[in-house]
Amino acid sequence: MKTLYLLVPLAPLLGALLAGLAGRAIGRTGAHTVTILGVAVSFLASLIIFFDVLAGNTFNGPIYTWATAGDLRLEIGFLIDPLSALMMLVVSFVSLCVHVYTIGYMADDPGYQRFFSYIALFTFSMLMLVMSNNFLQLFFGWEAVGLVSYLLIGFWYTRESAIYANLKAFLVNRVGDLGFLLGIGLIWAHFGTLDYAEVFQQAPQFRDSTVSLIEGQPWGLITVICILLFIGAMGKSAQMPLHVWLPDSMEGPTPISALIHAATMVTAGIFMVARMSPLYELSDTALSVVLVVGAVTALAMGLLGIVQNDIKRVIAYSTLSQLGYMTVALGVSAYSVAIFHLMTHAFFKALLFLAAGSVIIGLHHDQDMRNMGGLRRYMPITWITLLIGALALIGTPGLSGFFSKDAIILATYASDLPGAGFAAFAVTAGVFVTALYTFRMYFMVFHGPERFRYAHVHHAEQEGGKDEDHHGRHGGGHSAPHESPWVVTAPLVVLAIPSIYAGWAYIEPLLFGGFFGSAIHVDHAAHPAMRMLAEQFHGPGAMVLHGFVSLPFWLALAGVGTAAYLYLVRRDLPEKIRRLAGVLYTVLERKYGFDDFNDWFFAGGARRLGGKLWRWGDVLVIDGGLVNGSARLVGHIAAVARRLQTGYLYHYAFAMIVGVALMVTWFVD
Secondary structure (H helix, E strand, O other): OHHHHHHHHHHHHHHHHHHHHOHHHHHHHHHHHHHHHHHHHHHHHHHHHHHHHHOOOOEEEEEEEEEEEOOEEEEEEEEEOHHHHHHHHHHHHHHHHHHHHHHHHOOOOOOHHHHHHHHHHHHHHHHHHHHEOEHHHHHHHHHHHHHHHHHHHOOOOOOHHHHHHHHHHHHHHHHHHHHHHHHHHHHHHHHOOOEHHHHHHHHHHHOOOEEEEEOOEEEEHHHHHHHHHHHHHHHHOOOOOOOOHHHHHHHOOHHHHHHHHHOOHHHHHHHHHHHOHHHHOOOHHHHHHHHHHHHHHHHHHHHHHOOOOEHHHHHHHHHHHHHHHHHHHHHOOOHHHHHHHHHHHHHHHHHHHHHHHHHHHHOOOOOEHHHOOOHHHOOHHHHHHHHHHHHHHOOOOOOHHHHHHHHHHHHHHHOOOOOHHHHHHHHHHHHHHHHHHHHHHHHHHHOOOOHHHHHHHHHHHHOOOOOOOOOOOOOOOOOOOOOOOHHHHHHHHHHHHHHHHHHHHHHHHHHHOOOOHHHOOOOOOOOOHHHHHHHHOOOHHHHHHHHOOOHHHHHHHHHHHHHHHHHHHOOOHHHHHHHHHOHHHHHHHOHHHHHHHHHHHHHHHHHHHHHHHHHHHHHHHHHHHHHHHHHHHHHHHHHHHHHHOOOOHHHHHHHHHHHHHHHHHHHHO
């Protein structure tokens, strides 16, 4: 099976290399053929491996040793167990759908081959991450997905906003990665190994060990390691305050928005914490930090989705909120629930992003929802698939999102960790908020008056009848909206299927059937959430029936009803509410001031510091002192020497007499 394991990451890598290095030679068709074939092979291999793991066959071992330093062995190795097998399947499946979709979405883009190379390389990086059996390879995959996301977010490199967004993503992730690297360093320093199995085996011995970060202030070693690793997860999985990069990453093409925000990069942090469950179970403090950070992110980011007008940014803030839900599940030791929501979210969030991309194609790359409306009759496939994704997102009983989202809420109420009460409030209130911003988007895009016609007329009058011709352009209609080609709509239909049935099929084996086995460790005595959840579970059918009388369902219904009233019945009210909200609306519109603070403190501070270093260091010391100063000194010396070199013989004779007199005087003394 080792050959099959290698095939999973290497097939996309081969496709990426061919499309990237030989893109001109093989052309557009060749580029998408080799990359899609590579990801398809990876998906099929992952499927075979998944069923092999279900049969009880797992693997943990090195594949290649590339360096040895003393007792430290730097290896490439695979850990194939139920957790990694499930992640491999989800990543390769969603990536395959995105690759096919890209054929239609990027059809007219001059960077067609380059884009396919990037997304295949991204898939390779993510697969290496989830298959790793040691912290070195984990860090390699961690950094690789960050690097490729930088290239993809800034894919349209002629746009200043895209360059700003990819630089922002890169720098914010470096902050998280510093904590991640420090955590790995502590593991090596105290455990003497980077292998997962060896670290997990030794971990209980270090339960009471301490480390002094500040002299005289001992901290629990496991707590410090877990918090540092979680800082890395905060960057990758966009938890507050390291969330600021993700909404701006919408500057990249829609396919990569779906790939980054659905099943790959942003879920890397969730996967990592679940993989490290044997460590986190030893520290209630670390779990409480994870729980509170996730709860704040879930509610606060959902509120921001209400005031967004860019269709992709609404879904981006939805991703932030749902990542908060997953993090809350991790915090209450419901790791399997977090992975379950990761899987269902991957399906319906990729569906929402790709459906949004279909809308953008139909409206000639206009992303402003205020220029949409009435698209239901023009784009029926996009309409119904986006509706399915929206219903799954808000947790409609029977759809996949319901099973995983309600399980998170129930697990939070069952926890007794510090911060669980606040988290329970946040995830419950978030249900109403999610339904409100999701169906605000849905109604503004597919129902109501056809605002895109008026937007086009108004824009044409302003521009003298000419529309701008670039991505993200304003104006909704060179022609009437139309349904997207089959290469765009087919992935929507494919993703809609698991968005409906995945919860029914997988909730029982994943959460209560022992699917993950030893891959996830939970101390049920200290953290009883999963045990209590199992006691309340009586099958998916009973869960659905109970869902219709539960508080989350009525909150979701209230959110949908509020959105319908505001954006279909009383369309004048949102503007009135905006004016009445005053400061509150301004706070949400300015995203709680995080971007303003970062621009003022970090970016502005760096510019101010750079300016002072330039003035004091470059101008004053280097140019003024070392360069120009030395030149002036040489000039002064030359000026004095020039006065001595007069050219008169009697001056030189006089100088010789004075010199001889001085020498005689010296020797006589």
